[in-house]
Amino acid sequence: MAGNLTASVTGQIITIQNQTDTKNIEIINRNLLRIFKTKNSEELVKLHYNDIKENVELHVEKTADGILVSFDLYQIFADENLNISIQKDGQPYFEEYTGDASIYVEKKEFSLAELEGHKHEETLAEFKTQINITLFDKEDKIYGLGDKAAQLNKRDYEYVSWNTDDPSQHNETYKSLYKSINYLLVNHHQDKYYGIFYPSSFKCIFNIGRYSDKFMYIGSEKGEYDYFVLLGETPMEITKVYASLVGHTLFTPRKMLGYHQSRWSYNAQEMEEIREKFKKYQLPIDYIHLDIDYMERYKVYTVKKEEFPDLKGMAEQFAQDGIDFITIIDPGVKVEDGYDVYEYLKEHDGFATLNGEQYINQVWPGDSKYPNYFKTKTADYITDITKTFMADNHVKGIWCDMNEPASFNGPLPDDVEFPSDTEMHYHEEVHNLYGEYMSRAIAKAFEDENKRPVVITRAAFATTSPFSTTWNGDNQSLWSHLEASLPQVMTMNICNFAVNGVDIGGFGNETTKELLIRWMEANMFSLFLRNHSSLHTRKQEPYAFDGETIQIYKKMLDLRYEFLPYLYDLLENAHTTGVPAQRPLFFNYPADERTKQINDEVMIGDNVLFAPVVRQGQVSRAVYLPAGTWVNYFTKEVYEGGKEYLVEMPLDATGIFIKAGAIVPMYKNLLHIENKNLDTLYLYVEQGADGEYIHYEDDGESLDYRKAVYNRYKITKKGNTLTFHTIEDNYTSSYKEIVILSNGKEIKVTFAKDFECELN
Ligand code: GLC
Numbered sequence: 022m023a024g025n026l027t028a029s030v031t032g033q034i035i036t037i038q039n040q041t042d043t044k045n046i047e048i049i050n051r052n053l054l055r056i057f058k059t060k061n062s063e064e065l066v067k068l069h070y071n072d073i074k075e076n077v078e079l080h081v082e083k084t085a086d087g088i089l090v091s092f093d094l095y096q097i098f099a100d101e102n103l104n105i106s107i108q109k110d111g112q113p114y115f116e117e118y119t120g121d122a123s124i125y126v127e128k129k130e131f132s133l134a135e136l137e138g139h140k141h142e143e144t145l146a147e148f149k150t151q152i153n154i155t156l157f158d159k160e161d162k163i164y165g166l167g168d169k170a171a172q173l174n175k176r177d178y179e180y181v182s183w184n185t186d187d188p189s190q191h192n193e194t195y196k197s198l199y200k201s202i203n204y205l206l207v208n209h210h211q212d213k214y215y216g217i218f219y220p221s222s223f224k225c226i227f228n229i230g231r232y233s234d235k236f237m238y239i240g241s242e243k244g245e246y247d248y249f250v251l252l253g254e255t256p257m258e259i260t261k262v263y264a265s266l267v268g269h270t271l272f273t274p275r276k277m278l279g280y281h282q283s284r285w286s287y288n289a290q291e292m293e294e295i296r297e298k299f300k301k302y303q304l305p306i307d308y309i310h311l312d313i314d315y316m317e318r319y320k321v322y323t324v325k326k327e328e329f330p331d332l333k334g335m336a337e338q339f340a341q342d343g344i345d346f347i348t349i350i351d352p353g354v355k356v357e358d359g360y361d362v363y364e365y366l367k368e369h370d371g372f373a374t375l376n377g378e379q380y381i382n383q384v385w386p387g388d389s390k391y392p393n394y395f396k397t398k399t400a401d402y403i404t405d406i407t408k409t410f411m412a413d414n415h416v417k418g419i420w421c422d423m424n425e426p427a428s429f430n431g432p433l434p435d436d437v438e439f440p441s442d443t444e445m446h447y448h449e450e451v452h453n454l455y456g457e458y459m460s461r462a463i464a465k466a467f468e469d470e471n472k473r474p475v476v477i478t479r480a481a482f483a484t485t486s487p488f489s490t491t492w493n494g495d496n497q498s499l500w501s502h503l504e505a506s507l508p509q510v511m512t513m514n515i516c517n518f519a520v521n522g523v524d525i526g527g528f529g530n531e532t533t534k535e536l537l538i539r540w541m542e543a544n545m546f547s548l549f550l551r552n553h554s555s556l557h558t559r560k561q562e563p564y565a566f567d568g569e570t571i572q573i574y575k576k577m578l579d580l581r582y583e584f585l586p587y588l589y590d591l592l593e594n595a596h597t598t599g600v601p602a603q604r605p606l607f608f609n610y611p612a613d614e615r616t617k618q619i620n621d622e623v624m625i626g627d628n629v630l631f632a633p634v635v636r637q638g639q640v641s642r643a644v645y646l647p648a649g650t651w652v653n654y655f656t657k658e659v660y661e662g663g664k665e666y667l668v669e670m671p672l673d674a675t676g677i678f679i680k681a682g683a684i685v686p687m688y689k690n691l692l693h694i695e696n697k698n699l700d701t702l703y704l705y706v707e708q709g710a711d712g713e714y715i716h717y718e719d720d721g722e723s724l725d726y727r728k729a730v731y732n733r734y735k736i737t738k739k740g741n742t743l744t745f746h747t748i749e750d751n752y753t754s755s756y757k758e759i760v761i762l763s764n765g766k767e768i769k770v771t772f773a774k775d776f777e778c779e780l781n
Contacts, residue, residue: 026101028081028088035081037088037099044103044246050075051093052262056105057247061221064444065395065454067484068220073265095252107215107250115215115250118153118236124228148226148240152248154217156230156237161209162617163229163237164256164605165216167202167481167516168493170195172620173508173605175205179231183224184453184480186427188495188529191502199425199494200481201453202516203227203239204263206256212612216251216259218266219244222453222482243449256608257600260515264599268487270519271464272596274473275589275721276345276694277418277490277520279307280578281551282562286314288328289335296339298564302571305578305692309339310420310553311348319386320355322362322410336415343693347418347475350407352426352459353389356381362406366392371399373448374438382428391426391433394458395441395451403459407466418475419463421489424456425480456480460489471724477549483516490520490549498527498558503540504635508620510547514601515608519592522549526561534566535637535672538573542675543633545581546625548592548602573673580677584629585694586686586702586716591626593717593726602626610647619645622676628683628707628714632668632676641669642676650681650709659709682710684736684743687762696721702756702772704736704743706763706780712738719752741781747774 028037033048047055049070079092090097096108100119107115131141162174169180170191178193182201191198203219205227219225221244229237239248249266253259264270282295292309299306315332317323324332336346354363354372366372372379372390381388394400407419426433435449451458456478464474478489485491493509496502506523513521525540526532532540532554541563544550554561563574591602601608604624606616622632622645630651632644646662653660653668654677660666668676679685687703702716719731733749743761754772761768763780770776 026083026088026099028083028099030079030081033077033079035079035088035090037103039101039103042103044099044105046090046097046099046105048077048079048092049073051077052252052258053266054097054250054252055247056250057245059245059247061245061247063220064441065446065451066220066222066482067268068266069268070266107252109213109252112210112213113157114213114252116155116157118155118238120235122151122153122236122238124232124238148242150239150241150244150246152219152239152246153236154238156235157209159234160211161207163205163207165202165205165512165516166227167200167204167513167518168198168491168509169193169512170198170493170496170502170505170509172618173512174618175227175229177230179226179228181224181226182453184425184456186423186425186479186494190497190499191505199456199479200491202481202483204483204516205229206259206515208256208607208617211614214253214256214259214611216249216263218249218251218263218483220247220249221245223450224452255611256515257611260517260601260608261599264517264595267484267517269597269599270486270517270595271488271490272473272593272726273490273520274475275585275696276307277475278548278550278585278588278592279694280305280581281308281310281347281549282306283310283551283553284312284560284562285554285556286312288314292335292339295562296342296344298562300342302564302575303692304563304571304575305582306344307693308345308347308418310551311346313349313351313385315348318355319351319384320357320360320362321350321353322406324414332414332416340415343695345417346415347420347477348414348416349420349422350463351384351421351423352391352455353382353384353386353423354392355386356388356390363390365402366390366399369398369402371396371402375434375436377438380433380437382433383430384423384427391437392459393439394455394462395439395446397442400458400462400465403462404465404469407463408469411466418477419466421456421459421463421476421478424459424478425452426455453482457482457485457488460485464488468724473722473724481518486517486519491518492521492549492551492553493523495528495555496523497529498532498536498561499530500536500635500637502527503536503543504621506540506544507623507633507635510544511603511605511623514595514603515605517595517599517601519595519602520548522547522551524551524553526552526554528553529555529558531559532561534570537561537566538570538672539634541574541577543635545577545675546584546588546603546623546629546631548588550581569672576673577675582691582694583687583689584685585688585691587626587629589721590686590715590717606630606645606647613647615645616647628680628685630678630680632678634670634675640671641667644668644676644678646678651678652681652707652709653677654679679705679707680710681707682712682738683707684712684714684738686714686716694721696755699755700757701760702758703760703762706738706743706761708764708780711740715748718754718756738780741779742777743780744777745773745775750774
């Protein structure tokens with residue numbers, strides 16, 4: 022049978038044919054393969070594999086039952102039906118499923134249940150493309166897919182990539198949320214990992230063994246048979262490959278990692294109250310968000326003058342206190358004659374069309390049209406008006422919302438037209454990319470002025486992370502949503518979105534004092550840290566409850582700001598290398614079975630294990646500590662890892678465990694992140710082992726880092742000696758003093774590029 026197979030090699034693409042079909046295997050580098058029949062269009066989905074192509078020595082041979090391609094540690098085998106399998110070191114590593122892959126869809130008579138209000142879930146079952154992948158074992162675990170309100174392991178569930186604005190209570194069975202991140206990280210045979218990326222922007226389904234324990238599948242009605250397999254030894258290695266394929270995560274200004282206070286919507290007086298009360302209670306803060314009501318009748322790029330007669334003057338005053346303004350901008354442009362944004366886009370073919378007519382749906386302003394960001398001229402116009410709007414009003418950041426795109430008058434039809442400069446594209450293809458293209462146009466407004474973008478988007482595709490930060494949409498003030506926030510943020514991080522967070526306190530519904538405090542604690546290391554709540558819900562600023570709440574909130578915010586240089590180092594590292602800032606424990610301990618499904622503990626970099634309380638009424642919790650020695654940051658209790666401990670965590674405490682030998686850079690006493698005040702760098706040293714750490718310093722806001730204007734310091738602890746050594750030196754450091762914190766003592770050293778000191 023295999024006699025019918027032919028294989029030809031063009032560069033590093035191996036084309037294999039049987040009598041009816043053709044499949045190609047492209048070896049992009051030793052960690053990245055592309056398997057395809059026809060490639061998905063990359064006109065709009067911009068991938069970066071050209072930057073990481075590498076020559077690989079490969080060997081192709083015909084065997085008795087197929088074609089065998091060998092390279093590096095891998096043997097790829099194509100059988101007579103062109104099913105691909107990969108072995109690594111002679112062991113099964115990845116397999117397209119060869120058994121019966123017909124999809125089980127139970128025919129249910131549902132009308133009786135519907136009478137009571139139950140909803141019938143439709144499952145897509147007819148696909149043009151179905152990629153079937155073997156699940157080797159019941160223990161295989163599958164991670165990824167971005168913002169889903171689920172646990173880390175997505176095994177046994179089904180999700181649909183179709184960006185969706187749905188404010189009801191999200192949970193693990195919600196098939197679609199705001200983002201479509203078609204990346205899976207698979208763990209099998211205990212310590213083996215590979216990744217899958219599906220590069221189509223059309224709607225697709227990820228059925229992760231929901232109907233079968235033998236295979237999972239990616240199904241699409243319009244997407245092509247074309248996917249990437251990411252190869253490597255560890256989850257960290259595979260995730261780095263993923264980041265290099267979709268583009269490294271955005272490097273934001275350092276200030277973006279400060280605290281954001283928001284609500285739908287603050288008026289001018291409430292904003293003054295925030296400024297006063299944060300000052301009075303010495304609560305750190307960097308941004309206030311202005312939600313839709315700052316606009317005149319929800320017209321984007323306008324300001325409601327009765328409420329904000331001089332937004333610019335107000336913003337400048339707040340800036341003197343270290344607080345910048347971020348304004349929301351939605352895509353929907355109000356249909357209104359004489360409104361300049363509307364008029365311009367109407368006259369310049371800047372809106373999406375249906376059958377050649379500009380298409381109208383409804384969002385906050387009522388009848389609205391949708392800018393076609395896929396056309397350069399329209400995107401450039403959005404970039405320009407964003408620049409002008411920010412300059413005119415002293416606004417420092419843009420929050421992009423409703424960009425799934427949302428619509429109040431039924432979904433946009435699949436055939437709404439969004440032509441690019443060269444090709445016609447329809448809604449069904451661009452839907453999942455709409456948020457990205459909006460964010461790109463807005464991010465450019467910053468980059469044109471040598472500034473790092475302060476852009477937050479709700480909708481995103483896998484390739485959006487180089488352009489925007491994200492939050493996970495409309496959660497609710499529920500303990501289950503607090504609990505879900507940890508796996509959600511970790512998953513967004515392993516999907517290459519470093520600056521991500523959820524609305525602290527919960528957006529919808531009414532929060533409680535305890536929930537707000539625990540939420541602040543549990544999210545204190547999220548790189549995007551924002552308290553945000555919905556219209557008409559109970560207020561949830563830190564001073565909305567009582568003195569105890571303010572005190573604990575302040576304690577946590579102070580800690581967040583202390584850890585700021587550590588978080589900034591993690592962000593820079595995520596941006597440069599693709600290593601996730603916040604990650605599940607198995608990323609650092611991939612061979613430790615216990616770590617594979619821990620949803621309520623987070624590695625913050627390599628040195629900090631975070632285990633907050635996320636359940637009502639709990640004042641202690643079980644914490645699993647992996648191998649090594651760990652120290653409770655608050656109590657200084659020392660624990661030997663490889664075990665679970667019950668740790669006391671009263672309302673004013675959370676679980677921060679520092680690894681023995683860790684060096685953690687810190688700042689102290691910051692109420693706002695102003696680059697000029699960063700003159701003292703603290704180095705917290707955890708005794709008990711030797712350690713090494715790389716610290717990064719730059720101006721915190723410009724794009725000059727792209728021209729290597731930064732410093733890197735290597736700090737080593739060996740026995741009792743700490744060595745500080747400048748390894749890259751292109752930036753004029755703002756540090757004047759280094760204070761080493763070790764064993765409860767402070768050792769002060771005048772800043773020098775290289776020095777050594779004794780710790781005791
Ligand atoms: C959407 C956003 C939410 C915002 C509201 C009003 O629901 O997700 O954050 O407050 O719109 O703009």
